[in-house]
Amino acid sequence: MKSRTKFLAIGLSLVLLFPTIGFSPKVHGGEYIPSTQERIADRIREDRDNRVDKYMDYILESAKSVQYAMIKKDEIVLCGVKSVDGADVNSMYAIGSISKMFTTVAIMKLVDLELVSLDEPVTTYVPDFKMADERYKDITVRMLLNHSAGFLGQNLQNAFLYDDNDTLNHETLLSRLEVQKLQFSPGELTLYNNQGFSVAELIVERVSGLTYTEFLHRYLIEPLSMINTKTPQDNFDRNKLSQTYLPTYMGTSTDFPIETVNVIGTGGIYSTAKDLCYFGRIFLNNKTLSKRAVAQTLIPEYRKGIHHGPEKGRLDAGLGWDNVKLYPFDEQGIQVVNKNGDTFSSHASLVVAPEHDIAIAILSSGGSSTVNQMVAEQILADELILSGKMLRPQLIVPKKPIKMEIPEPLFRYEGLYADLMGTYEIKLNPNGTLNVYLPNMPKFPIQTFIHNGDGVFSDYAGTSRLKFVEEKNGHIYIKASAVINTGFLQDTVTMYQMQKIEPVRIPAEIAYAWQQRFGKKYYLVSEKYSSMMYPQHLQVLTLPNSMPIEGYFCNMRILNENDLVTPVALPSSNGSDGQYIKFYIENGVEYAKSSIGIYMDASGIKPLREGIYTMSEAAQYVTVAHDILLAVDIEGEGMFAVYNKQNQCVYSSIIEDATDVEISAGSTIIFAGEDETIFHTNILR
Known part of the structure; x- marks a missing residue:
C-alpha cells in the first residue's frame, strides 16, 4: 500500500544514523555481576524509567505519539505514553499486521477444540475456495499462517478507508481469488503475504458459526481482559482512538479522519500497548491455548521450504510471527519472537520472550514499526542483562575485504536479475569485482562489490556481502547479508535479494504492442471514495520508456499483448508485492487491472x-x-x-x-x- 524504492543491498548496507542510547551495566568478562537479587530489582526499577524515557524520545523524533508497556511474570511493570497530541495510556492505535497473531491464535484455538487441523486443505473448511490454478487444492491451513501458500499480490482493494467500516473486501475475497493464479507452488518457500490471513479469517467464521469479531471477543478479548481492543465492526467510542496523520498530505488540516482497516484478520484491529501485553500472556504460560498449540506457533516454519540458510533473516517466520529466532538473543539460546504492524498512520511492534515471561509492546502514531521493534528489543535486552539472564552481546566488527581473483566457475552467474523493484545486470571482472548495472536506468551509478574468496563479494567497508546460490527449485538467487548498526542492539540480516532471469524471445507484434505503451500513465479509478490512497498522493502507474531486456517490461515478464506477471518469487518479505497486470479496452479507453486496483489511461x-x-x-x-x-x-x-x-x-x-x-x-x-x-x-x- 505504500510506495517503495529499493536497490540492491541498499536496504541491507544502510547504516541508520541513530543516536547511541544505552545503559552500560558493570560487567566482568561480559557478564553483569550482581551482589544480591534485591539490589538487581532495585536497580532495574530505578534505571528503567530513565532509559525508556530516552528511547521514547527517539521514537518521537519521527512520530506524534508513542505508547509502550511491558509485562513480566503476569504483572505490568512498565506502562506509559509520550505524546504531542494528547494520547494517553488508554488511547487505542491501529496495530496493523499484529492482527495476524490474533488470527493465528483463533485458528490454534480451533485446533485445540479439534475443529480444525493445520495440515488439512483449506477446501475442507471453505469448500467454495477456488483459484484459476489447480495447485490451490494443495494449500493447507498451516500454509496460510506461515506465508507459504503461494498467493500472488496482496488483495487489499478498498480495505484502507477513512471512517468507513465497509466489509466489501471481506465479502468479495473468494470471488477475486477465483480468477487468480499462484506465484509459486504451495509450501515451496516462505514469502510474506496478507491474503493467507484473510482466508484464515474466513475459516474461523465458517467453522465457528460466529463473525470473526464475535469470535475474538468470546475466546480472546474478554477472557484476557483486553478492554481497549476493538475491531472496525465493534460499536465503541471512536474518540478513544489515537490521532492519525498522513505525512504526504499537503493540505492545511492536521485533523484526519479515523483510519479503518477492513481486513480485520490481516491488519484491522485496534488496541493499546497494555492490552497487547495481555495478549502476549498467551505465549507466557497462559491457558488460552494449550502448551502444544503455543509451541507450534514458535517453530521456525520458514525452514520447511527454500530459505536463506542458517543466517538470521528478515522473515524467519513461525505461525503468524515475523521472526521466531531474533538476533542477538538466539545467539545465547534465548528464544525471542516478534510481530510488527504498519498502516498508513500507525505503527506497532510486539516482542515476546516466552522462556522469561516477558512481553513488550510499542505503538506509535507516525514513525516506523521497525524502529519500535528495535527499541522493544533494547528494553528486553536491558532487562535480561541486568537480571543476569543474558550476556552483553559481542559486537561484530566487519573486516575490510581483500580483493581476490574470481574463479572461472563463478562467471556462469553473470547476467540479468530481478526483484520487485527493477531489473539488474551483474558483470564480473577477473580482477576481483562484481558490478551491478540498471538496464532501465543506464545513468544510475554502478554499485561495486569485491570478491574476497569462497564466492563471497563484499562492499568496500565489509558490512554487506553477496553470494550466488543455486536452489533446488532450479532458480539462481543472489543472497545478501549485512551487519546493521543502529545505536541500539546491533543486527544482522540475510535474504535472497534477487533472482536470475533470462531474456525471452517474443513475436514482433507483441513487442510492438508494448512499445505503444512506452511512457504512458494510468490513474487509479477503482478505490472507494473514502480510500486512504487518494489523499496520500496522486495514484498513478507510469510505464517505462524502453524495453532493454527482451520479453520484459521493466521487471515484469511479458505474457502476450496485454498481460504482465512478476517473474520472481523471493523468499522472505523482499518479494511480497508480486503482481499480475492485465490491460484491456473499454469504451475506447485502456485500463490496467492488478491486485491493487484498476487504473485508467490518461487519455x-x-x-x-x-x-x-x-x-x-x-x-x-x-x-x-x-x-x-x-x-x-x-x-x-x-x-x-x-x-x-x-x-x-x-x-x-x-x-x-x-x-x-x-x-x-x-x-x-x-x-x-x-x-x-x-x-x-x-x-x-
Missing part, C-alpha cells in the same frame, strides 16, 4: 468543466489549465481531491471541508463516489 482524463459530474462505478479525473477558484457541491456520498503538478494531494474533501478551493494551473482533480452521486462544479473565477 480518459478531460479538462474541467462547469456543471454536473455523475458517478458510476469508476472515479473520474479532470485537469485544470488555469488558476481558478472552484466551488463543488456534493449530492450523495462522495469526495473530491486536488493534486498539484508534483502529484501531491493539496486538498481532499474527506479531510477538509472548504466551501471554495483555490486550484493552481496544471492541477488534477478526482471525483469519486457511490453510484449516482452528483458533483456540481462552479468556477468562481
